[in-house]
Structure formats: structure tokens, C-alpha cells
Amino acid sequence: MSDKRSHTDKVLEATYSSSAAALSQIAASWHRSIMKHGLTPDEHRAPERITQSELDERRKVLDKFLMVAAPRLDSLFSLVGQSGCAVLLTDADGVVLDQRMAEADAPTFEAWGLWAGTDWSEEREGTNGIGTCLTERRRVIIHQGEHFHARNTNMSCIDAPIYGADGRIVAALDVSSARADQTEAFNRLIGAQVAQTARAIEEANFRAAYTSARIIVAECDDAEAASLLAVDDDDLVIGATREARRTFNLAGTGPLTALPAADILGREDGPTGFERAERAAVIRALARADGNVSQAARQLGIGRATLYRRMKRLGLDES
Template sequence: MGFADHIKEIERVGQGSNTGRDALVVESWRRCLETYQLDPAEAREAVIVSQARLREHRQQAEDLVHIARSGLERLYRQVAEQNYVLLLSDQQGVTVEFLGDPSFNNNLRKAGLYLGSDWSEPRAGTCAVGACLATGEPLTIHQTDHFDITHTPLSCTAAPIYDTQGALVAVLDISLLSSPILKASQNMARHLVSSTVRRIELANLMANSRHDLVLRFAGAPEFLDVDPEAAISVDGAGLITGMTHGGARLLAASRGIDWRQPERVIGQPVTDFFEADLDELASLTRASLPQDRRIAVRDGSVLFAHAIEPQQRVVAVPLVRSVQPESAISRLGGSVDAIDNLRRKVAKLAPSALPILLQGETGTGKEYLARIIHEVSGVSGRFVAVNCAAIPEQLIESELFGYVPGAFTGALAKGRKGLVEEAAGGTLFLDEIGDMPYAAQSRLLRVLAEGEVLPVGGSVARKLEFRVVSASHRPLGDMVAAGSFRQDLFYRLNAATLSLPRLCQRGDLPWLIDRLLEKHAAPGRALRLSPAARVLILNHSWPGNIRELDNAIAFAAALCESCLIEIADLPEHLAGSSPDTGDDHPEAALRAVLSACHGNISEAARRLGIDRTTMHRRMRRLGIGRPH
């Protein structure tokens, strides 16, 4: 669409015409025209606020950024390979946290996809951050949805973040400088952003409700303990003290009130919303199975609940280890020799204090393994993940080690605790350690050797105790030989090394597929693959490993019309890779699986998720003889 056509469409919308745009976009265009008096013909270049203003905005948002950091870095790792940029904006629309490829900094800054950019709707016109702030809803503003012609190359997807009292305090956005034409291409982006926001809000509620009962809710028992949809906190008197946005919607729906009026929920008795008293709610702990933790809501619906008892105040956080249930180790993979061997090593190494180095290609699940090691180790502190490749070189020391007040221009007035100190009593996970600048390697070595950290600009070191797990897709031994990685640091980090295989080398691929189908299914609905789609997935080489597989399943889950994923729902590079295994060719599909399994019927049945009897019956029906 050209400049003139874009202006004409906006003018027609202003005159009341229906041009087929999404309602949220139309409403935003009208606000821009009528409320903000913006001219669509006037170019509105990106505005980056001054360093002084940015410092103020970041200081006000510091607590939220601190809680959200792990979720933001995890989301960025999921989308960075697709060239997305991640922005966290405050309630004024100013970007207070930014993650993007540094090699594109000039282009990103010019487009406004940068730290300090102002994306408020009155200033930038229709955009994802501004429209999200105005509506309180997750949305995508795709290319010509933007009011300003200067922003039409962009595709931006955003979701609101609410605080525990129901106020919209920030917006999480991922954006592309250029993207496919179809807006539907961003469905998976919206799913990922909304999932991350849900986790951030839950972490915020847990951090602010340590001395209250926390109740988590899900529509299906399978998701209750791993990915709850809503949560609330309740004090000793049975009054509601906090909630996630999902919790706000749940409570409002139970009484038929507007979720945009949190004052009608906060401070009210929890028994006004559920058919249970406080003691009954508090008893819904992990002592019983998830499917037994049903709770009736006042609107007649039934949910599954998980009660987390109030935490006691803790003065110190020592490295106290306890026995961890086998469930954490069982999540490593299916029952095949390579994974069973990995499980045995983790069970032995995790409770020890040995530094562990994880080696494996990008996307093989190194952080996932690190989190399991943390869980099995029994340490009482936090798991703090640091992506050494994502932090700009000039900021890595202040991010890792913190800084004292006034340490440098732009520093927060009260200083800042570093990520290493955040891991005290827990696990410090150094992801992509091979990308850490050489100078920072020296400082990290000193921290590991002496067990203390000196903040930037400080003069007094702080004693710390923490567990170190590091990871790299680079061969660190070769880097040491080439002189690009410190030998002494290498030996500090790899007292034990665990290697993760490529996905195409894993014999438990069917197990992984089933777990990801469970992960991305809608609440209360089982997500399945058609036989042909399963064959296509089993035979793909997966150069992006588990991350690519996860993205493919998430993409298909967002596109499929029912609970059955067909080949057409898979990403294009998969759906177009094997025309002979479509749904119209079940014989070819079955032969392809048998071929991949070298004629082993038991293995083929396992990959297809069926028993041997069903496999034989299917072969007879399709006229496929027993392979030699």
C-alpha cells in the first residue's frame, strides 16, 4: 500500500467507513484523529528520550525489570533467531529494557526499537505499545495497521503487564523491522508474549505475597503445577490481597463484575468468589494429586487449584541441600540409553558443589538442563540465568557485579545489585559463556576463586556462596587453545562436563513431541498430530534442535482449527519438505516411518504413538508386508 492510499484509508475510517481493519486498529486510528489531533500525512520520526529522563523511567521500573529479567531473556532466546527485538515499556510508553542484536543498533534506533524510545499513542500514533496501553489487551499492530507511514514496515506484538493490585504497569513487545505480509504470521508471537507476561505476573505476585496464602488456578489438572492460568493471594483473615491479570479476570467473572474495576475485588473475602472457606482452600496443596484439587467457582464453573502456604521470614540464605523428588530428573527425556545415562550423571553431580559445564548445539536444551540441576541440587536460593552473549560488552561488568551509587554516568541513585549477587544461596547459570569478553573473564575468575564480588565503583567486596553452571555451543577447549578463552577460567568451570546431543540423534524424539503437544495445548483440550504430520516431524533433521521443534509445535497449535495438527498447519519449511507423506498418502507415510526405523516394527509403532497390534493392523489394511 502506497503513502497516498494509506492516508485515504485513515481518512475514510475517520468518516465512519468500514475498511476491513481489525476493530482495535480502527479504534486507535480514531483516537489518533479525534483525541490526539494527529495528522496521518505528517511523518512522526522515532523519539528517544534524554538520558536524564530514561534514568528516571528505569529507576521507577527497576523492581519490575528485576523480577521480569529471567522471563525477558528466555523470551528473547526463543525469538532472537527470527530477528525479533524485545522491548519492555513502562506505563508512559517509554522503553526501559531492550534486547536486540547489537549489529543492527543503528537501524533499530532509527526505527524506535531501542532503549528510551517513546511509544505512547499520542506521540507515536497507532502502535502496539500505545494501543496496548490504551486498551489493556494483547494485540498485534502489523505493517499498515500503524497510523504513521514511517512505521508501516514494522510488525509489533505486545501484551500488557498488570501489577498485583490490577493496575497496568508495563507492556512487553516484540517487533520486527520487516516481516511477512500476512498478519496471521504473528499469531505465535502473540502466544509467546502473552505466556511470558503470565509468568512475569506470577513471579511478581509470589515476590510480593511471601506472607500470604497464594492460590494458583488452571482449567486442567495437567497444567496446574507447571503453567497456571491465574493466581491470587489471600491474607490470614481470608481477604484477597493481590492477583495476576488472569486472577483478576477469574474473580470478576465469578461475580459478573468488570475486571477493569480491581477495587471491587482487592480486600474482599475470598469466599465471595469460591464455594469454599479459607481452610478448604489452604488444604489444596501438593499433598494431593492435581486432579483431586477441584474448586467450585461462584459462577458455577469448576477449576483446579494449587495452594502455596505463606513463607516464613528468612534472615540468611545458606546453601542447604535437601533430597529432591525424582520427578525433576524424569523431565530430562524419554527412556532411552543416552538419556538414562544423562539422568544418572545429573543425580550424582547435582547435589555436589562441583561447577558443571554444559556443551551442546544451540537449541538442545542447555538452560532446561541447568534448571533441572538447580532443582535437584536442593539449594534454597534462586536460579539466575545470565546470557553472556546478550549483554553489551560495555555493560557486562555492571550487570554481573552490580555498582555502587554514582559509579558512572547514568547509574541509578541507589546503586544496583549485580546478577552474581542475586544468585547468592542458589545457582548462577552462565549461558553462552564462550561469548563473554576476555576482560570480563578475568573478573569472573576472581569472583569464583575468592568467593566474593566487588561492585563497579566499590571498595568493599561482598562474600557470596553460590553454585555455578555454565553452557556454550562453542568448543571451549578449542577456544582455550586459540587464546580466546582463559585457560584458568575454563578449568574453574568444567569440573564436570555434560554434553547434550543434537535432536536428530536423540532416540526419545516421540517423547519430546508428546511433551510439547501437552505444553502448547489449550486448557482442557488434547492436542494431536495427524499420522502424516507426525511422520514429517520425525523425519525432519531439526537443525534448530529442540527450540526449532518447540517453535514448530507452537506455530501449528496457533494455526490449527481443531485439536488435530495437519501438515498444512506446520511451518512452511516443514510442510513443503515432503510431498509424498501428506494426509492423502497414508501408505507412503507409514512406509516412511518403517524406513526411518530400518524395518523395526516395534520402533515404528513407538514413534507413531501406537501399540504393535495397531501397527500390524494398519500395515495389513494398507497392503504393506512385513519388512525384511
């Protein structure tokens, strides 16, 4: 029996099992691929690729986001590129918008469809790193034979979702490997770096969306999530990342109704106290500026005099 036939049988068996989908997230995705999206694991068609004009239009919509993400994609690729991995960034539909890969590996990735303009939604490609990450709204590792299509079982894909400033998923960050000897243990190491980079992009994109606001870093349970609040000059919270929205019971998506920061964070002592959060933000800015108040004020997006008043209220001096 061929490997391809064996994989197809495995997918079909799990899909029509009465319990497999309930016990395994991979089997649940296989089940969606067949029963919801009407796909078959042994089909031969190549991944769908949109036209260059359509790709240009999608990139234009996310132009600012792509600019923020680019240097962080470069950094991630510098860590994983020499091991035969490609770094891909998609939009919320699973269409690849940007990529990083070694020149020697490019023909392999292009042949597999891991290329700008290709649609890797779960609706189109079944279980895969990009599509399943976006569908299940979580970090995933799809290792070789866990892919739905038999033609994709030579690759390993490690993904994390990226949420926009409005709390909605804006992209998926993917690292895909062309190595046949890629191990699951190595995938987990890459997964940690992918999650960290996704958080860095999410945080930088949020800050770019609120350049005139003061950004407060709030504590949260998830160390790999960006929990940020944007506060205006009147101490009203005007923006929050997805994790901050969850932590403080704010609207999950869309614009926020401006609320006093004190009402959201509280002024009681404790890990989410407003005074503690604001004090920590000011101390971090001063530390980054090596004690230069003017520079710290610029980092916080407020005037020098305003920062002095807040330092006095918080019991901080220039030392």
C-alpha cells in the same frame, strides 16, 4: 501513487468513513489518532525520546518489576531474536524501559525509534503495538500497514499488557520485527509466546509482592491470564491479580480489604471451592519439592508445622 501516499489515503478514508471505525478495531484506532490526538499519518518527525535522566527515573520507579521481568525477557528473546525480532518492555505510559535485540539489528531498530527511552504511546505515535495495547488494554498485533504513521509500515508489532499486583496496567511487552517478509501467520505464533511471557512476568511480579503470603492458584476462564490470590497466616485474602479480582468480584484496582478466603472461594464442592484450591496448592508444592515437607513449606511461605496441620486437615499424608 507512492506507497506512503496510498497508506495516508487509506487511513484518512477509514477515519472519515461513517462506519469503518465501528467495524474495525484498527480503523477505530486510526480515528482516535486523528480526531482525538491530532496526528497525521504522513508526518516526518521521529518518535519522541526522553532524556537519559528521565529514563533512569522511570526505571527506578519500576526497579523491582524490571528485575523480575529481566530473565523472562531473556527467555523470550532466545526464542525470537534469531528471526530479526526485538523484545521491548515499556512502562504504563508506553515509554520503552528495557530491550533485547541482536547486535546486527540494533541500528535498524534504533533508527525506527524502537529503543529505550522512546515514547510509543498512542497519543504520540498513533496506532502501534505498544500504544494501542495500552489504550485498549488487550493483546494486539499491528502488522505493517495497520500502523498509523506511514513511516512505521515496515514493522510488525506484537504486544500484551502486563498488570501489576494492584490490578492496574504496569507495562506492555512487545516483540517488533524488522523483516519485510514477516507474515501474519508468524505474527500469531509470536503472539502466543508474548502472551505466555506476559502472564509469567505478571505472576512472578505478584509473587514477589507477597513473599510472606501463601499463594493460591485459582481456576479461571482465561487460560492466558494469571489468577492468583495471596492469603496470609490467618487465611485472609490480602492480594489478588487482575484476573482473580474479576473472577471473584473483588475491587478492580488498588489495595483489597482483607476478607476470609473461605468467604471468597466458598467451601462448597466445585472448581472454585476453597478446600479444593488449597489442597491443589499444597499438592503442587509437595510435588515440586519431591515430597520434602520442609521445602514445600518454604515454597508456600509458611512454617513446617503449619503445613503438617494443613495436610492433616486436607487428608494428605507425606506419601
